Amino acid sequence: MAELEIRQVAGEAMVAAMYPLTNYAFRASPPFPDREEWGEMVRHREGVTCFAAFDGDTSVACAESTAMTQNVRGALLKMGGIWGVATHPAARRRGICRELLLRLLSAMHEAGEAVSGLYPFRESFYERLGYVTFPQWREATFSPLALAPLLKLDLDGEVELALVGDGLDAYYEVTAEAQRGAHGMALITAHGMVPSSTDKAWIAIARSHGVPVGILLYTLAGEHVADFTMRVARFVTLSSLGRYLLLQWIARHVDQASSVEVKLGPHDRIETWLSDLKPHVATEPIAPMGRVVDVAGLGGLRVGEGGLRVRVRDPQCPWNEGAWRLEGADGALQVTRLVESAIVDGELSIQALSALVYGTHDPGDFAFRGWATLSEASISTLRRVFPPMLPHMYTRF
Secondary structure: OOOOEEEEEOHHHHHHHHHHHHHHHHOOOOOOOOHHHHHHHHHOOOOEEEEEEEEOOEEEEEEEEEEEEEEEOOEEEEEEEEEEEEEOHHHOOOOHHHHHHHHHHHHHHHOOOOEEEEOOOOHHHHHOOOOEEOOOOEEEEEOHHHHHHHHHOOOOOEEEEEEHHHHHHHHHHHHHHHHOOOOOOEEEOOOOOOOOOOOOOEEEEEEEOOEEEEEEEEEEEOOOOOOEEEEEEEEEEOOHHHHHHHHHHHHOOOOOEEEEEEEEOOOOOHHHOOOOOOOEEEEOOOOOEEEEOOHHHHOOOEOOOEEEEEEEEOOOOHHHOEEEEEEEEOOEEEEEEOOOOOOOOEEEEHHHHHHHHHOOOOHHHHHHHOOEEEOHHHHHHHHHHOOOOOOOOEOOO
8 A cells, every 4th residue: 555645624525535434434334325315414514624544546544523512520611522533444553543533633722622522443542542431321221111100290391292303493402501510511513413314303392381491312113003112312301390201201102112212321310210110221332532632721620629730741732741730729720831840749641631630530540550650649639629520421423
């Protein structure tokens, strides 16, 4: 294979570069899906940056990121969501994907995106690039019969049913409001949060006095009447009332669906929602991952009191390298770059800093992961400044 050329592509050139690679990598094949339909799905996304490697006129690898926002410890930060990382089999194991991802991280930095997230094909590969693992999505399966007692409740609200394309305004309203209070929740700035085909899912919108308080995105699957499976892809509520309005809506399908499958975040304790529900809960195999892209952009996160000086190691993003002071004052993180010769309290890899920011790992674990050199006093300070949290990415991309 000749020397490759890496370049940024957009529009139809991006569709042409991605189509054979991503469909070979992420779908059962042959055949490939209809090119025009697939291309329309890609064109539907806004704020996409794509780098591709070419052997002559033929694309052999590609990687994309989409402009998103993410709640990180109460601060709404710009985020780059990486997706569609694919390489032709003949070009694999040559470091091409790594180079494309480094180009994306640089582009994110230039765009002011302080953090990045992704769903990995292999965690260890992305960990070497600075990403840390989040808790896994969960899927709960249960019988709607268990929800039948909720049909006796007179709740202060109603549920509206529509095809998802007709309920987009309510979907965006509910998810944007939910993001304000949900650590780790990432949203694409426009579109892409729901199926690109607007008639392939139902949306149940719970309202109280006309105000949306929850949404349920689902399909009914199966071949036999009264034995359908209700597959809930999104269950988002803004209040307890919203939750029980939507659970009551599920209960109304007791004579239509014999089972319900609900996708949930790691913080959703469905087993506590109603007695005798007895859900079977399983984790999904692919856990999302997150990374700090710009240390300087972390100011304003909600943190505990205390501070220390650290030297950050980030060979993939050299703008993060060096000495920094991280200090929690009046509940907010203050980030200050120090002179290179500054005396520091410890050394953090970008993996360690990302784990602290997202709250996914105890700093006492860092030495065992090869992520940091810290004294016991520094570990205690980091625990106070960055108490553990449970991030949930929410959006799949």
